[in-house]
Amino acid sequence: MGHDGTVTAEPERRRGRRPGGADTRAALLTAARAVFTESGYDGATVRAIARRAGVDPAMVNHWFGGKEALFAEAVLHLPFNPKALIAEILKGDREVLGERIIRTFLTNWDAQDGGVFAAMIRSVSAHEQVANALREFFVHQVFGQIVSAMHDDGSALLRANLVASQMIGLGMVRYVARFDPASTADVETLVAAIGPTIQRYLTGPIG
């Protein structure tokens, strides 16, 4: 054991307010993201999160109101703005839209090591809410908007599903299951390999 943040053998915790401007709330958020990422919602315990943050488990209830609310605040709110990214993606050349999507996807998740993505995937079984969020996010909020901007026949939803399947699969092997070399390959390698797939799902023949 001893894989948590606490260092000294005897931290000498006293009761009452701690001296210094220790930002307990922020520490809990950081620790929660780490533990939820590794273990999912069920596997992560309030006690483990508090230990990682170096505070008492009761602080979770004091600052957030409970485990569920902490999960929502730490994991369920994305570290970037999808709408702004979509707008940016749609600006450039539509012949290489697929490559831009992969590049944006990877650089944004890589920036935080895919933590939130992994946490969401590892929690799909616990919270039905999470599965719905995943579906909503990928199909309607992201790729659906992109696809429906270029197809008005019945194929839009299927195309969005296809794109989502490849992106989720990419996230699974890179951030969750950590396949090799997918988890270590540089972004442009994957852009070159998978970009054309996305491009065909978006604009090519699929039947």
Add this chain to the structure above:
Amino acid sequence: MGHDGTVTAEPERRRGRRPGGADTRAALLTAARAVFTESGYDGATVRAIARRAGVDPAMVNHWFGGKEALFAEAVLHLPFNPKALIAEILKGDREVLGERIIRTFLTNWDAQDGGVFAAMIRSVSAHEQVANALREFFVHQVFGQIVSAMHDDGSALLRANLVASQMIGLGMVRYVARFDPASTADVETLVAAIGPTIQRYLTGPIG
């Protein structure tokens, strides 16, 4: 039954051996697969499985030795033989290898509604063992064998990763998160849409 005054709503379980040849072991296996599929390893409780099977929770220990062993027997052993399927796949025309892979993948998992696939995915966080099994299965045991039979440069592993990412993503949207229309589309629609992707990952240019 129950034409006397005292009406017992309960099934009136008595102790001792139950009459009739009730195959408790098989009932537990079926129930376990269902519950593990819905809730993953952690979310599934021994009591829930036993209730579903209509028997006492202690039967899990009596017949399997514990929850872990039941999970291994119910989920971790595949309902089909991958090696035989690979041999079959490699027989036909290599120009449409991708389509055959998708078709085989879907028809075999569809046959049991993707239950085992969903159960494994929903348990990756709980059992590190499961993540390893997933990696081993997809990369080395399945697609690695296919790819390394046609490439001897350094691209074989990356190609296998790419194929695995698309297949896992497909399984995610069809069996786990149950996107629409991916979860309801017929097999040939998906074969036509995704087959070329796999084909390019196997034999096409990826750099």
Add this chain to the structure above:
DNA sequence: GGCCTAATTCAACATGTGTTGAGCGCAGGA
């Protein structure tokens, strides 16, 4: 400097978990 409020720890509770041992009763052979 003294007081009030907020921040923190501690101990405890209620609940749900996997597992165990004891005892009961039907099945099948003698």
Add this chain to the structure above:
DNA sequence: TCCTGCGCTCAACACATGTTGAATTAGGCC
């Protein structure tokens, strides 16, 4: 028919979880 053994239920245990209330201390305002 009796007897042994296996299938089965029941009650309980030991433990881990999320959450709560009381107790305690420090910071900030007058």
